[in-house]
Amino acid sequence: MPGWYRSRIRKPLNLHRIYGNFVNHSDRNPPQDGPETSIHPWRWVPTLYFAEGLPYVLVMTVSVIMYKRLGISNTEIALYTSWLYLPWVIKPLWSPLVDNLKTKRFWIILMQVIIGAALGGVALTIPAAGFFKYSLAFFWLLAFSSATHDIAIDGFYMLGLSKHQQTLFVGVRSTFYRFAMISGQGLLIILAGYLESITGLPTVTTHVVATPGIEIREDANLEPEFMQATPGEHQVMLLASPSTLNIATALLSRDKADSIINYAKESNRKNGFYRSAAEQLPVKSTKESSWWDRLVVSNLENVLKKYFGPEETSESQENLVGNVGLLYFRLSKRPENVDRVVVNFGRESGDSSLKLLEGDHFVFTQDNWNKPFTAVIQLDPKLTTQSEAIFRARAGNIPLSWSFTFLGVAGLFLLFFLYHKRTLPYPASDAAGSSASGKSILAEFLNTFVLFFKKKNIGLILAFLMLYRFAEAQLVKLAGPFLLDAREIGGLALTTGEFGFVYGTVGIIFLTLGGLLGGFLAARNGLKYWLWWMLLAINLPDAVYVYLSYTQPDNYWIINLMVALEQFGYGFGFTAFMLYMIYVSEGEHKTAHFAICTGFMALGMMIPGMFSGWLQEIIGYPHFFFWIMISTIPAFIVTRLIPVDPEFGKKN
DSSP states (O other), rough: OOOOOOOOOGGGGGGGGGGGGGGOOGOOOSSSSSOOOOSSSGTTTTHHHHHHHHHHHHIIHHHHHHHTTTTTTTHHHHHHHTTHHHHHHHHHHHHHHHHHHSOHHHHHHHHHHHHHHHHHHHHHHHHTHHHHHHHHEEEEEEEEHHHHHHHHHHHHHHHHOOOHHHHHHHHHHHHHHOOOOOOOOIHHHHHHHHHHHHSSSEEEEEEEEEEETTOOTTTTTTSOOOOOOOOOOOOOOOEEEEEEEEEEOEEEHHHHHHHHHHHHHHHHHHHOOSSTTTTOOOOOOOSSOHHHHHIIIIHHHHHHHHHHSOOOOOOTTOOOOEEEEEEEEEEEOOSSSSSSEEEEEEEEETTTEHHHHHOEEEEEETTTTTTTTEEEEOOOOOSSSEEEEEEEEEEHHHHHHHHHHHHHHHHHHHHHHHHHHHHSSTTTOOOOOOSOOHHHHHHHHHHHHHHHSSSSSHHHHHHHHHHHHHHHHHHHHHHHHHHHHGOOOOOOOOHHHHHIIIIIHHHHHHHHHHHHHHHHHHHHHOOOHHHHHHHHHGGGGGGHHHHHHHOOOHHHHEEEEEEEHHHHHHHHHHHHHHHHHHHHHSSTTTHHHHHHHHHHHHHHHHHHHHHHHHHHHHHHHHHHHHHHHHHTTHHHHHHHOOOOOTTOOOOO
């Protein structure tokens, strides 16, 4: 939706680039008189840092949106994309290899080739059956190569520039890293949304009308009306029946309603409109459940569902519920040149008392194109007057759109490879290998870790690194799915393009403004002066998601305003976290200790993110975002306990 330093698009080990003046890089021994090169930094610094930021945002943010549009569950998305943080968590473990094997220039060029190949692999696997596990494998390759790419670029920056040039270009590299964030989370998602809108099948609009006074049909319209294409129609079209659905406002017995809903769900499952079990990746072990699952997890799920799950539709004393109506979809002919047609269906406008219970997302294949998919719409039992809503089914070619988007980025990295191979300088200090023996390198490497864990108050330091963003780590994985999900299941039903603008353009701009303001004020008054204000700023604006989930506003600009407010607060508040990592890294091995801090920072994002999707699907979006506000409490506790030098960060 994290360099730009938002975790949802932020890159853990390189956040110090924004505050480079606070870090002493003397332990890396950069050249004192500048590198021996005639290639001006303007020719390679901007493109290098743009190339550094783009893979990270693709792995951490764009993958979440893509999988959501392709029908992956929130539980699977949160769990498996959170694991992709791991390369940045453990990056310090193999950074000595990059330092001592070959040159930084060699690693940069090599990683750009591998990144391009990984992006191409993602693009080619998206249209395939079992795309989730295959594309995840390429995202893992992309994540590890991107983390290695980061190590090499940051080292090359200090070797390829004099100290004066490093200071001069720190703002340039930060700016172009942000441009990469805007391009990835904004422009690329907007592009995918545009491709969705111009590919695939025309949008189908259905009017649903709640009408008092008409009788309930005993057969409940369980069999679809005859559906066929217009005579002479040659292209594939999505057909819907009926085009106008009238539902009587009279109440229906709960048993009858349940039987209709169960019929629709079983029919859709039997006809293969949902991902098969073979295509789903396990979120639990497939082996016999452990004592932990039996005694803790299952009981916890039951308690959460009972006391905090989404509220069910109220029923009267006669056990009556709102009436239901059925809509049917099928294709006019067998789809050509594609294996599947993904359909997203939901309420576009009108009365929210007409709720979609079944059918927000389904897939036509070569096998079920001529079988009816059954969508179920239920009226609120309190509805007694005539009302209506407009529902739309969008069947843009989502796999093809995202495949083309990733192919484009893969081509861009081929250009980066060719350009940087030609233009990157050859600093004399960028020497291959090290004169030290492997044994001494390992000893120094282990000593660096030992010294870090011997720091005073190391327990509080680690607690702060892990808990300061405990709430944000959960929010980041579900903010995108919430904005994209259908309103009937608690989301805001934004299109892919609308999300790209809200979260990837407006959000990034306000996040950057908040970060710049935080850096300016911290440099003037010091970290300790602003610490609590920044803590409030990073946590309290999360309440906008509570508001959005409970009210589900239709106004697009209100949604933009809420997201802008939350991300501005995060940008301002994250400054304290960044500066504290610099503060605890002071002393010997500053750069290495900063890298260890950011590794724990990434771990603090990975672990909470892994269970966030599971929790949201149990308790629903409103209660989940309320839980996010509760999750901010540990940050306030640990911030109260950490010691901070009042003079740190002030201008000398």
